[in-house]
Amino acid sequence: MRIVCVGGGPAGLYFAVSTKLRNPAHDVTVIERDPPGATYGWGVVYWDNLLDVFFRNDPPSARRIRSQSTLWQEQRISVAGAGAAYLAGYGFSMQRAVLLDILARRAIELGVRISYRQEVDDPSSYADADLVVAADGANSRVRQGGGNPFGTRVTTGRNPYIWLGTDRFFDTFAFDFERTPAGWIWCHAYPSSAGLSTCIVECTGRTWEGLGFDERGDADTLRELEKIFAEPLDGHGLISQCRGRTARWQRFTEISNERWYHDNVVLLGDAAHTTHFTLGSGTALAIVDAVMLAQILDDNDDDLPAALQSFDARGRLALRPVQAAARTSMTWFEQADRHLDQVGDRVRDRDGDVQGGDVESSRDGDRGAVSFAYAMAGRHGPQPPWRYRVHRATQVPAVRRAMRGLHTGGRWCLARRRGEPAPARPERPERAAR
Numbered sequence: 001m002r003i004v005c006v007g008g009g010p011a012g013l014y015f016a017v018s019t020k021l022r023n024p025a026h027d028v029t030v031i032e033r034d035p036p037g038a039t040y041g042w043g044v045v046y047w048d049n050l051l052d053v054f055f056r057n058d059p060p061s062a063r064r065i066r067s068q069s070t071l072w073q074e075q076r077i078s079v080a081g082a083g084a085a086y087l088a089g090y091g092f093s094m095q096r097a098v099l100l101d102i103l104a105r106r107a108i109e110l111g112v113r114i115s116y117r118q119e120v121d122d123p124s125s126y127a128d129a130d131l132v133v134a135a136d137g138a139n140s141r142v143r144q145g146g147g148n149p150f151g152t153r154v155t156t157g158r159n160p161y162i163w164l165g166t167d168r169f170f171d172t173f174a175f176d177f178e179r180t181p182a183g184w185i186w187c188h189a190y191p192s193s194a195g196l197s198t199c200i201v202e203c204t205g206r207t208w209e210g211l212g213f214d215e216r217g218d219a220d221t222l223r224e225l226e227k228i229f230a231e232p233l234d235g236h237g238l239i240s241q242c243r244g245r246t247a248r249w250q251r252f253t254e255i256s257n258e259r260w261y262h263d264n265v266v267l268l269g270d271a272a273h274t275t276h277f278t279l280g281s282g283t284a285l286a287i288v289d290a291v292m293l294a295q296i297l298d299d300n301d302d303d304l305p306a307a308l309q310s311f312d313a314r315g316r317l318a319l320r321p322v323q324a325a326a327r328t329s330m331t332w333f334e335q336a337d338r339h340l341d342q343v344g345d346r347v348r349d350r351d352g353d354v355q356g357g358d359v360e361s362s363r364d365g366d367r368g369a370v371s372f373a374y375a376m377a378g379r380h381g382p383q384p385p386w387r388y389r390v391h392r393a394t395q396v397p398a399v400r401r402a403m404r405g406l407h408t409g410g411r412w413c414l415a416r417r418r419g420e421p422a423p424a425r426p427e428r429p430e431r432a433a434r
């Protein structure tokens with residue numbers, strides 16, 4: 001089968017790898033508009049479920065991905081002067097550019113052709129291919145060609161955000177909420193690779209305008225953000241340049257499609273669906289799509305229409321709950337000011353002035369952060385009452401240490417089951433931060 005894959009992001013590259021693994025006779029070309037190594041964005045987070053998929057599907061690239069990933073433990077949520085709270089758990093993160101490099105090398109090893117610096121303007125020029133895979137991201141040009149055959153719906157989120165890097169290395173996943181005279185602004189930061197971290201800054205449109213970000217240039221924007229987040233950044237700088245591209249403020253674009261295929265064109269990854277970045281699952285979903293399509297094609301070797309129909313039905317069904325959760329998460333953050341005001345009414349602003357109410361003790365502040373963190377963690381729906389007790393217990397350093405120990409043991413078992421080159425014995429649980 002002759003397959004043309006438009007877009008060399010995670011979806012396009014991993015589909016090329018997965019389909020070549022299943023049928024080396026397929027003629028697969030990936031067309032990517034950027035040169036090798038150029039990519040937007042910093043690090044991406046992911047969890048054990050994605051490692052499971054990687055190791056089941058292609059152990060050689062999975063081992064490389066795991067070895068280039070950083071493990072982070074717990075989420076630390078701090079609310080301007082109101083102390084910090086912790087959410088238990090762990091995850092992994094890695095540089096998006098490193099991930100793409102590993103996938104591209106693996107695709108080439110398997111005989112895939114990658115044509116860089118070639119922008120697809122007119123998808124109909126590939127009509128003679130048996131299958132055209134539109135893996136060209138949320139703004140997919142392939143999807144937009146010729147009316148609206150996929151029934152695409154585009155919704156734009158309300159909050160501006162900017163995807164930055166920093167040379168402050170966060171060894172955990174950190175959320176920091178700061179109060180400014182114009183309103184609340186927050187960042188999500190997590191390790192990307194040795195010495196660098198990802199830092200996504202978000203706020204409401206009102207705060208964004210109030211802080212003058214609609215008029216500031218790049219350098220001025222960074223300076224202002226470094227000032228606002230001076231405490232979590234610990235004096236380090238923010239970086240807006242990533243592989244030759246300057247980060248810009250954007251609003252999240254939610255993409256959904258009524259159908260994921262039309263004639264011989266199939267949508268994959270962000271071209272088919274996007275999920276808000278506060279869920280941290282877009283890359284994982286793109287990878288799952290890629291494996292699913294490759295497997296279904298292999299199962300239906302001579303019947304492309306049946307394969308595409310099956311992919312469409314299974315893919316959309318699996319996505320529905322995830323996209324609903326992502327929407328809830330996005331909306332929660334669009335209304336975060338309301339929750340934050342409840343905590344912040346009792347909190348000093350960053351200049352040391354009291355923003356209404358009495359100066360509270362740091363215990364009260366911590367309590368505010370703990371409640372806020374609980375509300376944030378429960379943004380997807382009602383929680384059973386015992387969850388709050390567990391959450392309170394998680395704030396105790398000794399309990400966090402014990403949980404880390406449990407997670408370390410669990411990770412060791414999972415690594416063995418997956419066939420990862422696991423350490424000879426479980427790592428010693430590290431001391432929990434504060």
Ligand SMILES: Cc1cc2nc3c(=O)[nH]c(=O)nc-3n(C[C@H](O)[C@H](O)[C@H](O)COP(=O)(O)OP(=O)(O)OC[C@H]3O[C@@H](n4cnc5c(N)ncnc54)[C@H](O)[C@@H]3O)c2cc1C
Nearest residue numbers: 007009010011033044045120136137269270277281282283
């Ligand atoms: C701020 C932010 C943070 C995120 N954080 C995470 C995270 O922590 N974890 C996670 O799992 N996901 C995260 N995501 C989501 C993740 O980045 C995407 O879901 C994922 O990259 C989708 O992969 P894709 O291959 O479908 O599309 P993309 O990664 O967008 O790749 C599309 C590729 O197609 C190329 N292309 C586009 N048009 C053309 C054309 N006309 N011709 C040729 N090539 C073309 C592009 O150059 C690009 O290389 C985040 C997203 C955002 C916005």
